[in-house]
Amino acid sequence: MSDRTDTHDKQWLTNLELTLNHEFQAQTARLTQLTADTGDPAQAHTNAALIAATRQSLDQISGALRRLTAGGYGSCEKCGTEIPRERLEILPHARFCVPCQQKQNR
Incomplete structure (x- = not known):
């Protein structure tokens, strides 16, 4: 960086x-x-x-x-990957990346 x-x-x-x-x-x-x-x-x-x-x-x-x-x-609490900044700008309290959030909602 x-x-x-x-x-x-x-x-x-x-x-x-x-x-x-x-x-x-x-x-x-x-x-x-x-x-x-x-x-x-x-x-x-x-x-x-x-x-x-x-x-x-x-x-x-x-x-x-x-x-x-x-x-x-900015790190997913489930898998540890980096949550994209675009997601954090829209949802600053996001705890999960999109794939993990989708699994969580099922």
Whole structure:
């Protein structure tokens, strides 16, 4: 890997970490708002679904941040191959390469 590519990749990872941290803060604030008791029983079911989705998002973001810190970000957790950068740009919390993800979904 050339120095220029290495620098570009480090910059991309730094920007990704900033973006993930910002998204984590935004999702945490959203969860706080959703868990505030509005007293409206009609919204209870909708809020429960939104809370579950927000918690899942926080879990995915936390996992991506942990992998960034530990140095394992971008490697498939199943087979160990490198996850293509294009996939990570679309789905930054991806834990598996496409073939392993497809096997996981079966």
